Amino acid sequence: MVVIDxxxxxxxxxxxxxxxxxxxxxxxxxFVGAVVMPNLNPPVETREQVEEYRQxxxxxxxxxxxxxxxxxxxxxxxxxxxxxxxxxxxxxxxKLYPKGVTTNSEQGVAGIERIYPVLEIMEELDIPLxxxxxxxxxxxxxxxxxxxxxxxxxxxxxxxxxxxxxISTAHLLGVLDxxxxxxxxxxxxxxxxxxxxxxxxxLNPHHFCKPVLKTPADREALQxxxxxxxxxxxxxxxxxxxxxxxxxxxxAGIFSAPILLPAxxxxxxxxWEGLQRFVxxxxxxxxxxxPILPNRQIKLVEEKWRAPYIVGEVVPMEAGKVFxxxxxx
Amino acid sequence: MVVIDxxxxxxxxxxxxxxxxxxxxxxxxxFVGAVVMPNLNPPVETREQVEEYRQxxxxxxxxxxxxxxxxxxxxxxxxxxxxxxxxxxxxxxxKLYPKGVTTNSEQGVAGIERIYPVLEIMEELDIPLxxxxxxxxxxxxxxxxxxxxxxxxxxxxxxxxxxxxxISTAHLLGVLDxxxxxxxxxxxxxxxxxxxxxxxxxLNPHHFCKPVLKTPADREALQxxxxxxxxxxxxxxxxxxxxxxxxxxxxAGIFSAPILLPAxxxxxxxxWEGLQRFVxxxxxxxxxxxPILPNRQIKLVEEKWRAPYIVGEVVPMEAGKVFxxxxxx
Numbered sequence: 001m002v003v004i005d006x007x008x009x010x011x012x013x014x015x016x017x018x019x020x021x022x023x024x025x026x027x028x029x030x031f032v033g034a035v036v037m038p039n040l041n042p043p044v045e046t047r048e049q050v051e052e053y054r055q056x057x058x059x060x061x062x063x064x065x066x067x068x069x070x071x072x073x074x075x076x077x078x079x080x081x082x083x084x085x086x087x088x089x090x091x092x093x094x095k096l097y098p099k100g101v102t103t104n105s106e107q108g109v110a111g112i113e114r115i116y117p118v119l120e121i122m123e124e125l126d127i128p129l130x131x132x133x134x135x136x137x138x139x140x141x142x143x144x145x146x147x148x149x150x151x152x153x154x155x156x157x158x159x160x161x162x163x164x165x166x167i168s169t170a171h172l173l174g175v176l177d178x179x180x181x182x183x184x185x186x187x188x189x190x191x192x193x194x195x196x197x198x199x200x201x202x203l204n205p206h207h208f209c210k211p212v213l214k215t216p217a218d219r220e221a222l223q224x225x226x227x228x229x230x231x232x233x234x235x236x237x238x239x240x241x242x243x244x245x246x247x248x249x250x251x252a253g254i255f256s257a258p259i260l261l262p263a264x265x266x267x268x269x270x271x272w273e274g275l276q277r278f279v280x281x282x283x284x285x286x287x288x289x290x291p292i293l294p295n296r297q298i299k300l301v302e303e304k305w306r307a308p309y310i311v312g313e314v315v316p317m318e319a320g321k322v323f324x325x326x327x328x329x
Numbered sequence: 330m331v332v333i334d335x336x337x338x339x340x341x342x343x344x345x346x347x348x349x350x351x352x353x354x355x356x357x358x359x360f361v362g363a364v365v366m367p368n369l370n371p372p373v374e375t376r377e378q379v380e381e382y383r384q385x386x387x388x389x390x391x392x393x394x395x396x397x398x399x400x401x402x403x404x405x406x407x408x409x410x411x412x413x414x415x416x417x418x419x420x421x422x423x424k425l426y427p428k429g430v431t432t433n434s435e436q437g438v439a440g441i442e443r444i445y446p447v448l449e450i451m452e453e454l455d456i457p458l459x460x461x462x463x464x465x466x467x468x469x470x471x472x473x474x475x476x477x478x479x480x481x482x483x484x485x486x487x488x489x490x491x492x493x494x495x496i497s498t499a500h501l502l503g504v505l506d507x508x509x510x511x512x513x514x515x516x517x518x519x520x521x522x523x524x525x526x527x528x529x530x531x532l533n534p535h536h537f538c539k540p541v542l543k544t545p546a547d548r549e550a551l552q553x554x555x556x557x558x559x560x561x562x563x564x565x566x567x568x569x570x571x572x573x574x575x576x577x578x579x580x581a582g583i584f585s586a587p588i589l590l591p592a593x594x595x596x597x598x599x600x601w602e603g604l605q606r607f608v609x610x611x612x613x614x615x616x617x618x619x620p621i622l623p624n625r626q627i628k629l630v631e632e633k634w635r636a637p638y639i640v641g642e643v644v645p646m647e648a649g650k651v652f653x654x655x656x657x658x
Contacts (some may be wrong), residue, residue: 138529138545176361195467203579204532204579215469251532
């Protein structure tokens with residue numbers, strides 16, 4: 001049996017309404033907390049919205065009857081100091097989507113200097129900044145082109161904790177180590193898949209996501225850094241459910257939530273300390289999460305388990321695949 | 330008015346049956362001949378198959394009431410000298426699909442040395458070799474990895490005319506110039522599109538093809554070499570119709586036939602000699618096609634023309650787009 005102490009998903013899309021009710025249980029049963037992204041329509045930007053969204057999530061948590069903490073986030077805009085002081089206790093971080101590169105991010109920020117006033121306040125109040133770090137350039141160069149923005153922000157706001165979300169390239173892993181205040185999340189799908197899984201054989205819409213899957217060399221670099229237990233790298237699934245109908249119309253996002261711990265257990269196979277660091281300890285240490293996270297352990301047994309073919313209207317990653325480990329509830 | 334003398338599509342998929350009847354007219358009305366690929370199911374490998382397929386195509390041509398010559402091809406296998414002597418007058422070239430990389434090419438050839446005996450006979454009989462030049466490696470490296478095979482064949486069979494089909498990378502353009510017996514075709518879609526059109530925004534299955542679309546730098550290199558009128562580079566559309574239903578299930582192939590000359594006229598805009606060379610003269614000179622091609626001209630007028638939204642069950646490239654030039658029939 002594998003016991004994971006307080007696993008946290010540091011990057012999650014839960015949606016709202018019926019979709020939320022359908023997809024959230026997969027996360028609640030495998031994690032004790034998750035950073036919940038604010039890219040709803042409209043995006044989460046006010047105290048009322050944060051509270052309403054958290055309550056909606058907590059209803060689903062209550063139905064599951066386990067302890068789970070949603071770490072709420074705000075969509076970046078020009079918040080005042082007064083607003084952020086009021087919001088601080090309600091949120092984990094503020095999420096920045098550079099213009100037009102990701103789902104529902106049409107309201108995202110283009111010229112990075114425009115948000116310096118907010119970043120100064122965030123640095124002062126110790127509110128982390130989450131970034132979807134891609135430009136709107138050529139699809140395979142978006143992370144590389146964005147690297148300069150990370151550097152600029154890390155230098156300009158040395159006490160601001162900056163989370164480079166879903167790092168997908170070897171290049172960006174290098175940037176992570178240049179500044180002490182840069183942290184990174186890595187998804188399951190970027191750890192396991194490459195562009196070949198999207199466009200190598202038939203086109204597979206279920207493997208389409210942003211940042212797009214990359215090269216075998218990029219995947220190898222991600223695997224290496226995760227296996228070596230880099231202390232600034234945390235697990236963030238970026239699990240992003242879309243209805244099958246929308247996936248077939250080209251929506252970006254992989255719904256990995258149902259298979260996360262079984263797949264990660266296979267990935268770490270035997271190195272349970274490594275798994276513990278990646279899905280829990282690193283994040284808990286970086287952001288001092290212990291006071292707010294439930295003291296709950298998740299157990300996996302070595303027992304064949306088949307991933308669901310569909311959850312509500314959403315096809316999960318590796319639908320129908322048989323895994324070696326099963327989460328015990 | 331733009332008049333193109335004897336345009337030829339040097340790489341075309343026409344399918345059979347109802348699909349052939351639906352898609353062939355677009356080509357027949359814009360070209361006086363086309364190299365028709367043999368990847369049917371089963372593939373075209375015998376005298377009977379070639380003749381039957383040609384007759385099927387000629388029936389559609391007869392219905393259109395214009396002159397059009399299908400340049401037939403054979404699927405590569407270990408043909409004997411006797412077979413090829415008998416087949417020579419019926420075909421234009423033999424097509425080699427490296428194993429498993431393209432539609433219906435499961436019967437393709439893996440170890441290139443295995444077909445040396447056939448290539449020797451082809452060289453002797455002056456039968457050109459068409460190659461889909463990709464390995465089964467990582468999707469973005471397949472052409473680069475295949476380059477060594479082109480070099481090997483060009484050196485080993487110096488009198489064999491080798492056609493590097495649908496060149497999609499700057500790298501392979503470089504290889505083309507290394508040997509005098511290497512020739513190349515370039516498609517409309519590789520000239521106009523990049524990976525951004527497939528995976529840059531929403532996933533667009535209508536832009537999925539093999540070789541997959543490449544980088545802006547690759548596209549620029551292709552555009553440059555075509556605009557400069559490279560004498561060894563010919564137009565081959567690789568127009569490859571799939572039913573909409575199959576495209577939505579991930580089939581590779583872009584049906585560009587309906588828009589070819591209007592789109593190429595916009596691409597060459599005013600450089601009508603360049604257009605004439607690319608879609609006709611280069612191929613006619615390299616393969617001495619004049620004795621077999623009908624003496625027919627295709628006219629375009631500068632007049633707005635909207636590409637069809639669907640042809641039979643197939644969605645064409647740039648469906649519904651308004652072009653500046655219209656083909657006059």
